[in-house]
Amino acid sequence: MARKLVTSLGVLSLILVITALYMVFEYVPTEADEGIVQRIFYFHVPCAWIAFMAFGLVAVAGIFYLWLGGQIWDDLGHAAAETGMLFCTLMLVSGSLWARPMWGTWWTWDSRLTSTFILWLLYGGYLMLRVMIEDSRQVARFAAVIGIVAALDVPVIILSVRLWRTIHPAVLVTRQGGHGLQDPRMVATLLVSLTAITVTFAWLFLVRFAELRMGTRLAALARGIALAEVRSGDI
Amino acid sequence: MAAFTAILRKDLRLEMRSGQSTIALIALALLVLVVLVFALDPAVARGPQTAAGALWVALVFSGMLGATRALTAESENGCIRGLLLSPADRAGLYAAKLAAAFIFMMIAEGAAVVMMVLFFNLEFDTALMRVAPVIALGALGFASIATLLAAITGRSRASDLMLPLLAVPMYVPALIAGVRASTAALSGLPFSAARDWIEILVAFNVLFVSAGYLLFEHVITEE
Numbered sequence: 001m002a003r004k005l006v007t008s009l010g011v012l013s014l015i016l017v018i019t020a021l022y023m024v025f026e027y028v029p030t031e032a033d034e035g036i037v038q039r040i041f042y043f044h045v046p047c048a049w050i051a052f053m054a055f056g057l058v059a060v061a062g063i064f065y066l067w068l069g070g071q072i073w074d075d076l077g078h079a080a081a082e083t084g085m086l087f088c089t090l091m092l093v094s095g096s097l098w099a100r101p102m103w104g105t106w107w108t109w110d111s112r113l114t115s116t117f118i119l120w121l122l123y124g125g126y127l128m129l130r131v132m133i134e135d136s137r138q139v140a141r142f143a144a145v146i147g148i149v150a151a152l153d154v155p156v157i158i159l160s161v162r163l164w165r166t167i168h169p170a171v172l173v174t175r176q177g178g179h180g181l182q183d184p185r186m187v188a189t190l191l192v193s194l195t196a197i198t199v200t201f202a203w204l205f206l207v208r209f210a211e212l213r214m215g216t217r218l219a220a221l222a223r224g225i226a227l228a229e230v231r232s233g234d235i
Numbered sequence: 236m237a238a239f240t241a242i243l244r245k246d247l248r249l250e251m252r253s254g255q256s257t258i259a260l261i262a263l264a265l266l267v268l269v270v271l272v273f274a275l276d277p278a279v280a281r282g283p284q285t286a287a288g289a290l291w292v293a294l295v296f297s298g299m300l301g302a303t304r305a306l307t308a309e310s311e312n313g314c315i316r317g318l319l320l321s322p323a324d325r326a327g328l329y330a331a332k333l334a335a336a337f338i339f340m341m342i343a344e345g346a347a348v349v350m351m352v353l354f355f356n357l358e359f360d361t362a363l364m365r366v367a368p369v370i371a372l373g374a375l376g377f378a379s380i381a382t383l384l385a386a387i388t389g390r391s392r393a394s395d396l397m398l399p400l401l402a403v404p405m406y407v408p409a410l411i412a413g414v415r416a417s418t419a420a421l422s423g424l425p426f427s428a429a430r431d432w433i434e435i436l437v438a439f440n441v442l443f444v445s446a447g448y449l450l451f452e453h454v455i456t457e458e
Contacts, residue, residue, distance in 0.1 A: 066450075121400075121403075122401075122404045125400040125401040125404060128397070128400060129397055132392045132397055133392070138390060141454065142390070142454060144453070145450045145453050146384075146401065148446070148450065149405065149443070156442065157407060157408050159435065160408035160412050161408070161411065164411045164415070
């Protein structure tokens with residue numbers, strides 16, 4: 001059942017991504033101001049939305065883990081953090097590729113870039129901690145706490161960084177929401193690529209989640225066997 | 236509350252008799268300032284803006300050391316086991332460790348401010364009095380996250396790396412706000428110039444002191 005879902009999501013994501021690529025490169029008209037580079041936007045924005053959603057999911061999973069317990073919440077948060085990190089990286093990379101021709105620089109300490117980068121560092125630390133602690137129950141508790149604290153931090157980061165850049169304005173002006181989607185074909189392309197990326201995220205997330213669940217079950221089985229061996233040895 | 240005062244009094248007495256943490260913190264803050272003076276161009280390394288930046292770098296690094304020391308001292312002698320077995324609640328333990336880290340950081344910062352004035356050619360005047368509350372807010376904010384995180388990273392491999400890796404990105408909003416507010420205070424600007432930044436610092440403190448207070452029981456366990 002779960003396996004079928006994962007497979008069908010994978011196939012669906014493949015079809016959608018190909019459709020989205022076709023629309024981005026062939027169907028949608030070139031934006032007047034920015035030219036051909038603007039097309040990266042159709043993948044950049046969905047990645048941003050997925051990254052934020054995934055990190056929200058990490059915090060929710062953390063709350064449920066501390067509240068109800070249960071390894072499933074930890075596996076959920078773990079899978080969401082890893083997949084979210086992937087899309088957060090894609091967002092930073094695609095943004096950087098866009099910024100080079102548009103702003104003339106790979107990187108600038110613009111408010112959104114800075115917030116995203118700090119978020120990326122935060123969840124990088126979260127994932128690294130998961131590797132650095134061996135005890136699986138300790139990891140689950142610690143990761144839950146860090147997931148919650150990091151999510152609490154996000155609004156303060158965004159607020160402070162925005163204020164920081166408003167007082168010291170960037171040399172290059174950010175186009176605040178002015179991506180100019182006047183053409184209905186642009187809206188359609190964005191919606192299709194948004195769906196494509198969301199389905200891809202759901203697929204990757206489920207693959208990883210299923211794998212982590214399997215690992216949990218395997219560990220429980222191994223414990224059971226070890227226990228049985230100890231008991232039979234006694235008799 | 237009784238647990239809070241007892242643990243804090245114990246930490247302070249230990250510190251009064253050995254002086255280890257404060258000396259280490261002051262030494263680190265001094266070193267950071269010295270490194271920055273040499274790293275920056277002498278023409279740049281003067282004036283309120285650079286001085287405020289240098290002071291906050293010193294605050295972050297000494298804070299990291301302070302938070303680690305407050306908790307490792309307990310686990311080194313297995314003292315943490317006794318604390319956890321005692322009826323003292325974990326939130327009280329957090330508050331005491333936070334208060335101890337905050338006090339040590341403030342002592343180190345006091346020394347750092349004096350050195351900052353000397354190294355960066357500032358004046359000993361009333362501007363320093365106005366920087367003090369900003370630094371206090373910054374130190375409290377840093378102590379609040381570092382105490383919570385140190386309890387976590389103390390259990391991990393490469394804990395010396397993991398604490399800064401987690402604490403520094405989390406501290407960024409307070410760092411930005413603190414540097415700006417300190418620059419405004421040192422430049423003699425009116426309070427209104429720093430108002431937004433002070434508000435962010437206060438919000439950061441409220442958020443993370445309460446988060447630490449509520450979540451500490453989940454991270455401090457014996458095994």
